[in-house]
Amino acid sequence: MRILPNRLGLRARLTLTYAGLFLLAGGLLLAVTYGLFVNQLDSGGSMIVKATRLPGPGDDPDALQQLLDTTYVETQKGDVLTGPQARDWLLAQRQELQSAAAESLLIQGAIALVVVLIIACVLGWFISGRVLAPLHTVTATAHRISAAPAADMGLGERIELKGPDDEVKELADAFDAMVGRLDRSFAGQRRFVANASHELRTPLTVGRAMVELAMHRPDASSDLRTLGADLLALNARHEALISGLLDLAGAENGPIDRRPVDLADIVEHVADLTAPEAESAGVEVRTDVGETPTSGDAILLERLVANLVENGIRHNVAGGWVEARCRSVDEHAEVVVTNTGPEVPAYEVAELFQPFRRLDRDRIVVDRGVGLGLSIVEAIARAHHGSVTAQPREGGGLVVQVRVPG
Known part of the structure; x- marks a missing residue:
């Protein structure tokens, strides 16, 4: 008792x-x-x-x-x-x-x-x-x-407790050993990401150049040009996959360069960048922005908004729309991206934030990304001490809300 x-x-x-x-x-x-x-x-x-x-x-x-x-x-x-x-x-x-x-x-x-x-x-x-x-x-x-700004920062610190060999010193030594193993693990992960980035991107770049060279030969047949276009599309998907993995690793483990930024400017900029893709897909992109100041990494926040808008365009229907709104609410900066599209069961929404998870569970889709968009969004939001939630939209599509400190 x-x-x-x-x-x-x-x-x-x-x-x-x-x-x-x-x-x-x-x-x-x-x-x-x-x-x-x-x-x-x-x-x-x-x-x-x-x-x-x-x-x-x-x-x-x-x-x-x-x-x-x-x-x-x-x-x-x-x-x-x-x-x-x-x-x-x-x-x-x-x-x-x-x-x-x-x-x-x-x-x-x-x-x-x-x-x-x-x-x-x-x-x-x-x-x-x-x-x-x-x-x-x-x-x-x-x-x-x-409290370190990134998961792998601060792991070089040790307690190194001095004193008698009692239970407390045993605990401190065990803590030092655990942090040492984590430090070595993260160091190995950083080396692997850097080496994989170089080793994977180089052959893809060379392969793309060779395919383009073969396609533009004067004596290239129509079959060769068709095959080259398919290979370029597959190569582009592999490049996007590698870039997505690097962005995900960077968002989860990299340091955040915090500077004042207005999310309204980022939303407008992303809408302009995605306009050609939206036009070709027959999807309207509209914005509803107000002054939304926050502090964070502008590049990562742009990637966050771009992933949400691109997902809304790619997982949509012809004649549909994507709306991106941002406001300051309760000392938080809030971005809400809503899109039309197919019906999304409520019990499958949480799985969409897992890497390589899609609603149709198809891993061989070339024109709908590589399945890392929402995972990267969640990682960037956590890196900015924020949160992301999603819920099905009535009539089809999703409503994704991101909140970060203002």
Whole structure:
């Protein structure tokens, strides 16, 4: 059974536990001391009573009564008591002394216990703080690494805790080892992306040049030209795939160059860039923009809006439309792209943000992208500490909303 609530910090729980144990031990000590004190008073009083009943030197049977009759007591008021009155007065004085001593012990002991409890709490708080200081170092390092602007930044930092080989140092060493492995993993990923970018783009560029050269030969037949056009389309898709993968990796792991930017300018620019593709597809692109200031990487934000608009054009119907709106809402910059198109089941919307996922589950579609558009949008939004949501539009198509801090 848990005695202390979970919302208390470890330091506070250690302090309260230490103080509670001290209070329990102090109370028990006070009770035992009180019992021994009372027992000692009782023993002392009995000895006094017995002493008053000792017979005289003559060993006379009536010596006790004679002693009581001849004994007198003079009180502080000047009264002289003899015989039974003296005995009763002595017994009353003994009882009063016993009660006063017991009361004094309880009051002073309780005050001493409270004072010592306060001192114990202060010492417990100080000692637990010293004990938990290495944990604060571990936590601060973890926060700095997690607050890095990119996933692979900050992994070069280590705790390197000095001190005895206890549980806390073991935890710090395990944390350093884990961060070291993550650092090596991200470094390998960066090298792989850089090498793959160079090794894959070069043969595609050479292949495109060779196909174009063969197609433009004077003696090229119509079949050769048709085959060349198909090969160029396939080559373009492969180039788009590689560019998309690099954009996705860059958005997830790359640093963000934050500068002031107005999303309204980006939306208008993207609408102009995609106008030829929209015209050839028979889709109307319209905008509804207002001043929408934010801070971020202008190139990545342009890629975000372009992916949304291009998806709306490519996954649409003839005579359809795509609308891009941007506004400042509740200290956030908001971009909403709505498009007509085929019906989208609500349970499949979440899968559209997974890499290489499409609504028709077709991986061999050349004219509809490579299946990375919404994945890149989500990665760019997360890199800007924003969010992206999508929902089916009534009548077909999608409504995608992106919000980033304004």
